[in-house]
Amino acid sequence: MVKNSFKIVTIALFIYLGGCVEETAQPVNSVTTIQSETESFNIRNPEIKQDIITALIDSDIQHWTNEDGSIGFYSQDAEQVDAIGYAAIGAYAARN
Numbered sequence: 131m132v133k134n135s136f137k138i139v140t141i142a143l144f145i146y147l148g149g150c151v152e153e154t155a156q157p158v159n160s161v162t163t164i165q166s167e168t169e170s171f172n173i174r175n176p177e178i179k180q181d182i183i184t185a186l187i188d189s190d191i192q193h194w195t196n197e198d199g200s201i202g203f204y205s206q207d208a209e210q211v212d213a214i215g216y217a218a219i220g221a222y223a224a225r226n
Contacts, residue, residue, distance in 0.1 A: 167205040170196055171215070181218040189214065 173179040182201065186193045191210055193203045203211050 168202055169205050169208060169211075170200040170202040171211075172198075172200045173215075175222065178218050178222045181221065182214055185214040185218060186211070 173182060179201070183193070186201075186203070189210060191203060191207045191214075193201055193211075196202050
C-alpha cells in the first residue's frame with residue numbers, strides 16, 4: 131500500500147513539475163516586423179519640408195519621399211520625427 135501511494139505521489143509530482151515549465155518564444159522576425167511598420171506625413175511648405183529633411187539626415191533617421199510627395203519613415207522613429215517637425219515649424223514661425 132505504501133509502495134503504491136509512493137508511486138502515485140511521484141507520478142503526480144512529476145506531472146505537476148512538468149506542467150510548470152514556462153516557455154517564452156520570441157517571433158523569428160520580431161526586428162523585421164518592428165522596422166517594417168511605416169508612417170508618413172505631408173508638409174506643403176518647401177522651406178519647412180527642407181528643414182525637416184535636413185534634420186532627419188543629421189539625426190540618421192531613415193526616411194524617404196513617397197510618390198505623393200509625403201515623407202515616409204519607420205514607426206519606431208515617430209517620437210524623434212515629431213520632435214523634428216515641431217522644431218522645424220517653430221523655427222519657421224520665428225523667422226517669419
